[in-house]
Amino acid sequence: MTILHGSWVIGAQGEKFYLWGERWRAGAETMTAISENVAPYPYALEFAELRTALESIGPGLGDAITAKPCNLALPTFMMDRQLIPSPPQSLPVKANPQAKIAPQPDVLIPWQLTGGEIDLGVLLAWFQHLPLTATTPGPLKIGDDLRFWSHITRWGFDLLGRGKFVPFHQAGADSELVEILWMPLLDSVTDRQRLEFFATQMPQALRFYFFLNPDQAPNIPIPPIPQVLITRYLQRFINYWVGQMPKLVPEISRTWENKKQGNAPQQWFQALLTPYSRLAKTPESSQWLDTLEQWLAPIAPTVTGQPRWQVYFELVPPPTEADSWSLTFGLQAAEQPAWRISAAQIWQQPADAITHNHQTIHRPQETLLTGLGLAVRVFPDLETSLKTARPLGQALNAAQVYTFLKIGAVRLEESGFGLVMPPGLERNRKTSVPRLGLKITAAIPKENHQGLGLASLLDFRWDISLGNRAMTQAEFDRLVALNSPVVEVDGEWVELRPQDIQAAQAFFATRKATTGLTLQDVLRIATGESVTLEKLPVVGLDADENLKALLDALTGKQTLEPINNPPGFEGELRPYQARGVSWLAFLERWRLGACLADDMGLGKTIMLLAFLLYLQSKKLPYSPTLLVCPTSVLGNWEREIKKFAPGLAAYVHHGSDRPKAKALQKTVKKHDIILTSYALIYRDLESLKPIKWQNIVLDEAQNIKNSETRQSKAVRELNAQFRIALTGTPLENRLTELWSILDFLHPGYLGNKPYFQKRYAIPIERYGDTTSLNALRTYVQPFILRRLKTDQSIIQDLPDKQEMTVFCSLSLEQASLYEGVVKKSLQDIENSSGIERRGHILATLTKLKQICNHPAQYLKEKTLAASRSGKLIRLVEMLQELIDAGDRALLFTQYAEMGKLLQAYLQTQTGRKVFFLSGSTPKPKREAMVDQFQQDPQAPPIFILSLKAGGVGLNLTRANHVFHFDRWWNPAVENQATDRAFRIGQTRNVQVHKFVCAGTLEEKIHAQIERKKALAEQVVGAGEQWLTELDTEHLRDLLLLDRNAIMDSESL
Incomplete structure (x- = not known):
C-alpha cells in the first residue's frame, strides 16, 4: 500500500510541485544519493512504481511527472546504530507560522526522495476532481498534504472567479530586462482570514522540502513560513491560468491581430498574456511600468506581503437623538486591527514617519490620502470628506447611515479597508441579530402530550422584539416615528430594516398569525437555523416545561433514563x-x-x-x-x-x-x-x-x-x-x-x-x-x-469476543442441487455398509457443504455470482459494511478452491485487493502477506485463509472480525482459527460470524453442537467422523431439506 505525498517546493532551483510515494515498509535502497551525506529515504517508492501508481488514479498523471531527486527533513532517531526516519505524518499536523523550525524531540535530518516534478496543468486538473474528505479506493491513499493543496487550488479558482489578481513586475536576471507576472490580491478581510486559517492548518512536513545541487552541503535551509508557501503557490496557479486564456478565449488574441505589431502596447499586452516573460527596458516600456507602479501604489503592501497600515472607517453614533452620525477614519494595522491612529492624530504630527505600538508608519499622511482616494472609487459617497485639505471625516444623516450599512461597509471591507462599528451593529452585520423580529413563547398542546410529529402545530404566542426586548405597539410606533434606520434600544444600536417595519406593522394591524408554528420550526430555531415567520425573523424562543424537556432531549442537553430488560425479553441488555x-x-x-x-x-x-x-x-x-x-x-x-x-x-x-x-x-x-x-x-x-x-x-x-x-x-x-x-x-x-x-x-x-x-x-x-x-x-x-x-x-460494556450465528437461506438452484444429492446419496448409503458406507456419508457431507457455499464450487465452475448463494449475498453485505467502518476481517473456509473463488469475486465487488493463504502458498509469500496485513495501515481489509493452512501459527490481530464461511463442526478447530485474531496483542473487541444455511444439515448439526457446547469437544471432537456412525433414519433427518428456508427468486 502506498501513500501519495507532495508539496510546492521553493528554492534556488526554482519553484516546482514535487510528488512522491511512501510505501508501508522499507524497500531496497537502490537509488544513488546526490550527496554522500544525504541517505535515501527507505520508505520512498521507486520512480517507476510511482508512475504506475499515478496512472491508476488519474489518466496522464504518470506521463506528466519527470524524475528528480528532492530532500525532506524528518525527525530521525538512532536504533541499533542505525538512523531511522519518522514518517512525514509524525511531524505536527498544525504548523506554527511564527516558528522558523518546528520543535522536535528528534534530530531533523535530510533524506533523499525518489519522486519527480509534475506538470502544473495536469496536477491542477486532477486537484479539481479530488474529493476533499473521502478516502481514495484501491491500493493508493492520498496523503493529507495533497488534500491540503487541493483545498488551496479550489481557493485559487475562487480568486480567479472574483478577479482577485493584479499585474506586477519584478527585476529579471538581466538588469536590462523586467519580468512581467500576475500576483494574487488578498486584500479583503475574508481572504486574509482564509490565508491565516490555511497557514494554521498546513501539515508541517510541507515546509521541509528542499532541492540540493550535487556539490551542495546537505544543510537544512530555514523553512518558509506557511503564508509565503501558500501565496507563492497561488501566484503560480494564477499565472498558469492567465497564460491559458488565449487558448480558452481566442477572442483575446484576435483583438490584437490587426494592431500594429511591435509597439509598446502590443508588447505589454503579450507580456501580460505570457506570464514570467521578460520585457526589455525602453523609454516606452519604462513609462508603462511607472504607470503600473502608480496604479499599484495603494495596494502594493498587500500584493508584496509587507506589513502594512490600511485606512479604516469608524461609524460613530450621535450623543443624542437630535444629532447627526459621523464617519471618521484613520490608519489601522492590517494584522492588528486594534492598533489604530486617527486622522486627527496624523494631521497633528506632520512627519515623514510615525511610530505606533513599536511599528513605523512611513509617509502616514500620504498613505491616508491615497487610501481615501481608493475608497472613494469603491464607495463614491465618501467624496464629501475629501473636499478639505486635511480630511477628518464627515457627518451622516439617517438615510446616509443606512446606505453606508447596506452598501458602503460591505464594499469597503471586501476591498481591504478596516471597519469599526458600534457593538450592536457589528453583531447585527455579522450574525443577523439583534434585529426587529418575533419572540415566540411556545407550548405543546395538552391533547398532544404524546404523539406529536414534526409537522404538528404547537400552541404559541408571539411578540415583536427588538434586540433582546419585547415591544408594545406604542414603543414600536415611537421608534418608527424617529424615521431612522438605526435606533438605540437599552443602550445598544439596532438596525431597523424597512421590510421588517412593514411586516411588524401588518402584524400589529391583524394581531393574528396567518401561519402556524410546527415542532419542526421550533427545532430549527433550537439548533441555530434561521427561521422566518410572518415575514419576520424569529429572534427568540421561550418554551414551556414539556416542550423544553423535549428540545433538551433532542439536542442532547438532557439524558434519558435507560430501559432495562422489558417484560418478555429473554436476555440481558448491556x-x-x-x-x-x-x-x-x-x-x-x-x-x-x-x-x-x-x-x-x-x-x-x-x-x-x-x-x-x-x-x-x-x-x-x-x-x-x-x-x-x-x-x-x-x-x-x-x-x-x-x-x-x-x-x-x-x-x-x-x-x-x-x-x-x-x-x-x-x-x-x-x-x-x-x-x-x-x-x-x-x-x-x-x-x-x-x-x-x-x-x-x-x-x-x-x-x-x-x-x-x-x-x-x-x-x-x-x-x-x-x-x-x-x-x-x-x-x-x-x-x-x-x-x-x-x-x-x-x-x-x-x-x-x-x-x-x-x-x-x-x-x-x-x-x-x-x-x-x-x-x-x-x-x-x-x-x-x-x-x-x-x-x-x-x-467497556462489550465482551472481548462476541460470537454470532448468521443464518442464510438457499437459493432455488442450491435447493434443487441439495435435494438431488440427498436423494441419491441416501440410496447409496442404505445399500452399503462398513467402510464403504462411511465413505458415502463423508462424500455426501462434502457435496452438501459445497452446495451450501455456492453451486459454482460443487459444479467446479470458475466464477461466482451472488444471486446463486444466500451465504455469498450476506457475506458481501457484511464485508462492505465493515470495510466502510475501517475494520478488517479474516475469512476462513475449509476449501482452497472456494478461497480462490471468493478472492476473485470479493476483489471485484469491493474494489480492494484481497489476500488468500492456503496450504500451497509459498512461505516467503505467506510471511509477506501476514507482515503487510499486520503492519501496513492501508493493507487489504480482507484476508481469506483455508482452515488447515491458516488455523494455527499465525498472528493476525489487526483483524477485528472473523468469518467462518463453512463449518468444520469441531469447536476446538474453529476456536483455534478464531484465535488468529483473538490473542495476545489484540486491543479491540473481536466479532466472530459463523455462517449456517438454514433448513440444511448445517443448521441441524449447529443446533446439536450448541446444545452440547460444554461437552462439544468430547462429543463431536473428531470433526465429521461422528456423523458416519449415525443410523440411516437419523442421517435422513439430518440431511433432508426444510423447504421453508429457501429464498424465493421473486424476492431477490
Whole structure:
C-alpha cells in the first residue's frame, strides 16, 4: 500500500510541485544519493512504481511527472546504530507560522526522495476532481498534504472567479530586462482570514522540502513560513491560468491581430498574456511600468506581503437623538486591527514617519490620502470628506447611515479597508441579530402530550422584539416615528430594516398569525437555523416545561433514563443497549422517526426487539410492526425473535403462496410483527398500503440510499405512526444516502433533493465546507444515534469476543442441487455398509457443504455470482459494511478452491485487493502477506485463509472480525482459527460470524453442537467422523431439506 505525498517546493532551483510515494515498509535502497551525506529515504517508492501508481488514479498523471531527486527533513532517531526516519505524518499536523523550525524531540535530518516534478496543468486538473474528505479506493491513499493543496487550488479558482489578481513586475536576471507576472490580491478581510486559517492548518512536513545541487552541503535551509508557501503557490496557479486564456478565449488574441505589431502596447499586452516573460527596458516600456507602479501604489503592501497600515472607517453614533452620525477614519494595522491612529492624530504630527505600538508608519499622511482616494472609487459617497485639505471625516444623516450599512461597509471591507462599528451593529452585520423580529413563547398542546410529529402545530404566542426586548405597539410606533434606520434600544444600536417595519406593522394591524408554528420550526430555531415567520425573523424562543424537556432531549442537553430488560425479553441488555432502547422509546412517544446507526455487532436487532416488547408492555392499543429487510437476513430476524422475544407473534411475508389484499390484512391482525423483503415491498405495495402500521422498520436502510428506486419510493407510501431506520453504514460519508434515509423518516425535513445538494452535499463533498458540515450534523443529530465499538462508553460494556450465528437461506438452484444429492446419496448409503458406507456419508457431507457455499464450487465452475448463494449475498453485505467502518476481517473456509473463488469475486465487488493463504502458498509469500496485513495501515481489509493452512501459527490481530464461511463442526478447530485474531496483542473487541444455511444439515448439526457446547469437544471432537456412525433414519433427518428456508427468486 502506498501513500501519495507532495508539496510546492521553493528554492534556488526554482519553484516546482514535487510528488512522491511512501510505501508501508522499507524497500531496497537502490537509488544513488546526490550527496554522500544525504541517505535515501527507505520508505520512498521507486520512480517507476510511482508512475504506475499515478496512472491508476488519474489518466496522464504518470506521463506528466519527470524524475528528480528532492530532500525532506524528518525527525530521525538512532536504533541499533542505525538512523531511522519518522514518517512525514509524525511531524505536527498544525504548523506554527511564527516558528522558523518546528520543535522536535528528534534530530531533523535530510533524506533523499525518489519522486519527480509534475506538470502544473495536469496536477491542477486532477486537484479539481479530488474529493476533499473521502478516502481514495484501491491500493493508493492520498496523503493529507495533497488534500491540503487541493483545498488551496479550489481557493485559487475562487480568486480567479472574483478577479482577485493584479499585474506586477519584478527585476529579471538581466538588469536590462523586467519580468512581467500576475500576483494574487488578498486584500479583503475574508481572504486574509482564509490565508491565516490555511497557514494554521498546513501539515508541517510541507515546509521541509528542499532541492540540493550535487556539490551542495546537505544543510537544512530555514523553512518558509506557511503564508509565503501558500501565496507563492497561488501566484503560480494564477499565472498558469492567465497564460491559458488565449487558448480558452481566442477572442483575446484576435483583438490584437490587426494592431500594429511591435509597439509598446502590443508588447505589454503579450507580456501580460505570457506570464514570467521578460520585457526589455525602453523609454516606452519604462513609462508603462511607472504607470503600473502608480496604479499599484495603494495596494502594493498587500500584493508584496509587507506589513502594512490600511485606512479604516469608524461609524460613530450621535450623543443624542437630535444629532447627526459621523464617519471618521484613520490608519489601522492590517494584522492588528486594534492598533489604530486617527486622522486627527496624523494631521497633528506632520512627519515623514510615525511610530505606533513599536511599528513605523512611513509617509502616514500620504498613505491616508491615497487610501481615501481608493475608497472613494469603491464607495463614491465618501467624496464629501475629501473636499478639505486635511480630511477628518464627515457627518451622516439617517438615510446616509443606512446606505453606508447596506452598501458602503460591505464594499469597503471586501476591498481591504478596516471597519469599526458600534457593538450592536457589528453583531447585527455579522450574525443577523439583534434585529426587529418575533419572540415566540411556545407550548405543546395538552391533547398532544404524546404523539406529536414534526409537522404538528404547537400552541404559541408571539411578540415583536427588538434586540433582546419585547415591544408594545406604542414603543414600536415611537421608534418608527424617529424615521431612522438605526435606533438605540437599552443602550445598544439596532438596525431597523424597512421590510421588517412593514411586516411588524401588518402584524400589529391583524394581531393574528396567518401561519402556524410546527415542532419542526421550533427545532430549527433550537439548533441555530434561521427561521422566518410572518415575514419576520424569529429572534427568540421561550418554551414551556414539556416542550423544553423535549428540545433538551433532542439536542442532547438532557439524558434519558435507560430501559432495562422489558417484560418478555429473554436476555440481558448491556448498558449502552438499554440507552438505545430508551432513545427509541422517547422518539416513538413524540412520533419522531429514528435512525439507529450503531456499528456492526453492537446489537441493533436486540435493541429493536426490546423496544417492541416495551411498547407491548404499555398495554396501549397497538397495531403490528412491519419490518423490511434484505431477503438474506429474513431467516436471521425470525430466529432472533424466537430467541430474544418469543412473546412477539411473527409472520414472514415471503414466498410464492404469500397472502395478498384482504387475506394479508387478516393475517396481519393475528401477529405483532410482519417480516418481508425490500423486493416484495414494491410488488405487494397495493396490499400493504391500506394497512395502518404501528411501526415501519427498515433494516439495512442503505437499501433506500437511491431515492429514485422503486423500493425506495414504495416504502415512503406506507402508513405508520413511527418510522425506524437501522443501518451500520457511516452516513456522514454518503450525504445523499443520509438525505434519502432522513426523508423517509421525516419527509421534507432536509428539503427536497436539489436543495439538499446545493445547501449541503456540494459545499461539503466538493469544497470541504466545515460550516455546512457542522450545521448539517447539528440539524440531523436529534434523529440519528451512532455509537462505535471504539467509543470508551461502549467498549467497556462489550465482551472481548462476541460470537454470532448468521443464518442464510438457499437459493432455488442450491435447493434443487441439495435435494438431488440427498436423494441419491441416501440410496447409496442404505445399500452399503462398513467402510464403504462411511465413505458415502463423508462424500455426501462434502457435496452438501459445497452446495451450501455456492453451486459454482460443487459444479467446479470458475466464477461466482451472488444471486446463486444466500451465504455469498450476506457475506458481501457484511464485508462492505465493515470495510466502510475501517475494520478488517479474516475469512476462513475449509476449501482452497472456494478461497480462490471468493478472492476473485470479493476483489471485484469491493474494489480492494484481497489476500488468500492456503496450504500451497509459498512461505516467503505467506510471511509477506501476514507482515503487510499486520503492519501496513492501508493493507487489504480482507484476508481469506483455508482452515488447515491458516488455523494455527499465525498472528493476525489487526483483524477485528472473523468469518467462518463453512463449518468444520469441531469447536476446538474453529476456536483455534478464531484465535488468529483473538490473542495476545489484540486491543479491540473481536466479532466472530459463523455462517449456517438454514433448513440444511448445517443448521441441524449447529443446533446439536450448541446444545452440547460444554461437552462439544468430547462429543463431536473428531470433526465429521461422528456423523458416519449415525443410523440411516437419523442421517435422513439430518440431511433432508426444510423447504421453508429457501429464498424465493421473486424476492431477490
